[in-house]
Amino acid sequence: RVQCCVTDDPHQIREAFAGAFGAYIVAPGYDRFFTWQGFGDVVEGVRAAREARDRVASRAAVSDELLNALVVAGSADEVRGRLKAFMNAGVDTPAVHVFWPDPQAAWRTMREVAPG
Numbered sequence: 001r002v003q004c005c006v007t008d009d010p011h012q013i014r015e016a017f018a019g020a021f022g023a024y025i026v027a028p029g030y031d032r033f034f035t036w037q038g039f040g041d042v043v044e045g046v047r048a049a050r051e052a053r054d055r056v057a058s059r060a061a062v063s064d065e066l067l068n069a070l071v072v073a074g075s076a077d078e079v080r081g082r083l084k085a086f087m088n089a090g091v092d093t094p095a096v097h098v099f100w101p102d103p104q105a106a107w108r109t110m111r112e113v114a115p116g
Contacts, residue, residue: 002086003071003099006109010073016101017071018062019055022046025062039066071099076112083113 005013025034026047034043045061072082086094096113100106 001095001097002083003073004079004083004096004109004113005071005073005099005101005105006076006079006112007073007105008075010078013073013099013101014067014071015059017099018067019059021062022050022055022058026050034066037069039063042066073099079109079113 003017007013024030025039025043031043031047034040042061042063046058049055049057049061072079074082083094083096098106098109100109
């Protein structure tokens, strides 16, 4: 599943995703999956920060490498290009999840990325 958002500010989307991702990555099952995927250091960093109730440290533990793997944000051409790269790498059906900080961003993403 790929988190996608057509936006003029990809940094804002990545930050919003990273901030919200902490609860997800340490959930039972997902923690093992992300560790298996090579992100065990992120899992443990987020877990330690959440146990300390430190949101800043939790966000800081989410690496750029993980964000690059999970978040596709930018212009419609950039989003379509990244999805195409996944397909060229062997992903038959990328599961696009519209990550949306607001309803307008969701509609924009669906309109501009939908197959034509």
